[in-house]
Amino acid sequence: MGQYPDANRRITDAAASTGSRLDSYVDRYATRTHGMTASEVRSLFSVASRPEVVSLAGGMPNISGLPMDVVGSLISNLIGKRGMTALQYGSGQGDPTLREQICEVMKPTGINGHPDDVTVTVGSQQALDLITRIFIDPGDVILAEAPSYVGALSTFRSYQADVVHMEMDDDGLIPERVLDAIATTKAAGRRIKFLYTIPNYHNPAGVTLTAERRARILRICQDHDILIVEDDPYGLLGFDGHVPRAMRADDAERVVYLGSFSKTFAPGFRVGWALAPHAVREKLVLAAESSVLCPPAFSQLAVSEYLAAHDWRGQVKSFQELYLERRDAMLDALSGLMPEGARWTRPNGGFYVWLTLPPGLDTKAMLPRAVTSRVAYVPGTAFYADGFGSRSMRLSYCYPTPERIREGVRRLAQVIEQEMELRAAFGAEGTSRRPGLDAPGPDQS
Numbered sequence: 526m527g528q529y530p531d532a533n534r535r536i537t538d539a540a541a542s543t544g545s546r547l548d549s550y551v552d553r554y555a556t557r558t559h560g561m562t563a564s565e566v567r568s569l570f571s572v573a574s575r576p577e578v579v580s581l582a583g584g585m586p587n588i589s590g591l592p593m594d595v596v597g598s599l600i601s602n603l604i605g606k607r608g609m610t611a612l613q614y615g616s617g618q619g620d621p622t623l624r625e626q627i628c629e630v631m632k633p634t635g636i637n638g639h640p641d642d643v644t645v646t647v648g649s650q651q652a653l654d655l656i657t658r659i660f661i662d663p664g665d666v667i668l669a670e671a672p673s674y675v676g677a678l679s680t681f682r683s684y685q686a687d688v689v690h691m692e693m694d695d696d697g698l699i700p701e702r703v704l705d706a707i708a709t710t711k712a713a714g715r716r717i718k719f720l721y722t723i724p725n726y727h728n729p730a731g732v733t734l735t736a737e738r739r740a741r742i743l744r745i746c747q748d749h750d751i752l753i754v755e756d757d758p759y760g761l762l763g764f765d766g767h768v769p770r771a772m773r774a775d776d777a778e779r780v781v782y783l784g785s786f787s788k789t790f791a792p793g794f795r796v797g798w799a800l801a802p803h804a805v806r807e808k809l810v811l812a813a814e815s816s817v818l819c820p821p822a823f824s825q826l827a828v829s830e831y832l833a834a835h836d837w838r839g840q841v842k843s844f845q846e847l848y849l850e851r852r853d854a855m856l857d858a859l860s861g862l863m864p865e866g867a868r869w870t871r872p873n874g875g876f877y878v879w880l881t882l883p884p885g886l887d888t889k890a891m892l893p894r895a896v897t898s899r900v901a902y903v904p905g906t907a908f909y910a911d912g913f914g915s916r917s918m919r920l921s922y923c924y925p926t927p928e929r930i931r932e933g934v935r936r937l938a939q940v941i942e943q944e945m946e947l948r949a950a951f952g953a954e955g956t957s958r959r960p961g962l963d964a965p966g967p968d969q970s
Contacts, residue, residue, distance in 0.1 A: 557663070557685050579933030581920045582901040584728065584876050586788050587851075590843050592835075596791075599830050607826060615822035617814040618806075619645025619798070623829040627798050630832070631784065634760055635774030638782075638800045644809045645820045649758055649785040649797030652809075654680050655816070656754055656781060656799065659808045660718045661686045666710050668720040670698050671961070672879070672908030672917070674728045674756065677721055681910070686718070688910035692961040695870060697734030698722060699961070700741040707749050719752040719781075725769050726759040726875025729908050729919035730962055733873055739772055746779060758785040758797075761841050763874035764849045778802050786828055788876075789841050794824040848876065854927035855920060858934035864941060869920075870962070876923040881905075881916050881963050882941060885948045888918040891940060900936040905963070917963050 603611055618624070624640035631638055646652040653676070661667070663685035669677065671690035681688055689710055692702040703720070710717055722742075724734035734742075746753050755772050763769070773782035785797040799809055813820070831837065855878055859869055866883030880902075882888065889904035903921075905914030922930055 578899045578901055579929050580901045581933050582903045584921050585924045586792055587847055587924050588791050590847050595835055600827055603826055603830050611823045611826045615819045617819045618810045619820055620825040623825050626832045633768040634771035636771050642800055642803060642806050644799045644806055646797045647820055648795045649783045650676055652783045652797050652799040653677055655809050655812045657684045659812050665718045666715050668706050672729055672914055675907045678910050694961050695732055697732050697738055700738055703742055703745050717751055719754050721754045723756045725757055726872055729877050730879040731870040731872030731877045743772055743776055753780045755780050756783045758788050759875035761789055762845055794828055796824050796828045848923055851922040851927055851930060854930045855922040858931045862934055862938035876921050878920045879962055880918050880920055886944055887915045891944050895940045898936050898940050900933045
């Protein structure tokens with residue numbers, strides 16, 4: 526479902542009637558392609574990658590801490606000893622040894638999974654696409670947090686799902702809002718296919734769902750027969766040494782758990798997975814085979830060799846320390862430089878801070894001024910399916926050095942100050958606001 530379906534349809538109809546078109550295939554595409562638009566994150570890449578711009582936008586893992594000599598030796602040995610296997614087709618479900626290792630990787634979350642129920646995917650993004658493909662018919666409803674991961678929203682839109690958002694606060698998704706969303710959707714006679722959540726160190730909000738709320742939301746979904754898709758790319762990257770218990774650990778039949786090695790090893794290998802109930806796993810494998818035939822054997826075996834031969838737990842700990850230093854740099858800079866009325870989350874892990882500005886400011890409208898001032902962020906509207914989030918932005922601290930983070934926040938603060946002066950002079954006032962994380966309040970530093 527496109528963000529502007531009526532406008533898209535009018536453009537298509539006008540092009541077809543006049544015979545004047547930029548795309549000669551415009552009247553042949555499937556209806557669902559109307560929702561295929563570049564995300565605001567993607568559109569920032571070309572600008573944010575310039576060396577003079579401090580990018581607080583993208584969520585690129587910082588792989589500078591990886592022992593490249595170890596990785597290089599590992600790959601060389603893999604080709605030398607198992608090249609005939611690594612460079613060949615593999616199983617549509619994924620390498621059996623890697624699936625066993627994935628079950629070990631999940632154990633800190635409380636999950637006792639079976640390798641037969643694991644499907645290896647090309648990153649967890651493909652897992653999200655496959656789940657959506659096998660469950661969603663056009664017009665079906667997906668419940669999702671507000672805000673939510675932009676890649677998930679893009680996938681849901683491409684399959685013509687309708688996203689119903691549920692409010693969060695600093696303790697994560699609010700159970701009462703889940704109940705409200707269920708009641709409203711069912712009263713309208715609509716069908717909820719699943720609830721999508723990132724409970725740990727949320728992207729983009731940075732918050733973590735409390736243990737008590739996890740249990741309540743799980744009970745609510747059990748009572749209303751709703752599947753949960755638990756997306757957990759950051760769960761091992763907490764700053765206090767604690768790994769939150771997965772919802773999947775307490776309900777193997779109602780939760781599909783998505784994981785990834787992109788944040789705990791390296792994103793270039795594009796290896797993720799889905800742990801699903803047995804019947805769902807069967808559908809996932811069939812959908813995966815029709816999409817990519819099989820996940821890349823080379824990437825899988827490289828990850829498998831890394832897990833077997835390297836202290837991956839120690840490597841995760843070094844990533845935790847690296848990201849903690851950068852998070853502290855961002856929070857310190859925000860505390861010293863943000864104007865009165867600004868509010869931000871304080872993540873205990875992961876990559877992101879969610880910043881909400883004082884009333885009257887629009888982060889999307891402000892972005893060109895920020896880029897001109899050589900700092901980039903992602904506007905909050907990218908993380909909503911309904912146009913909200915105009916006062917908010919996602920700030921990423923994972924990739925820049927602490928010094929660059931401080932400089933980026935300094936530049937951002939100057940842009941905000943200039944924007945506030947303009948708003949005060951001309952009396953403009955923002956109107957798009959959602960309660961919860963986007964509501965005004967004291968900062969969280």
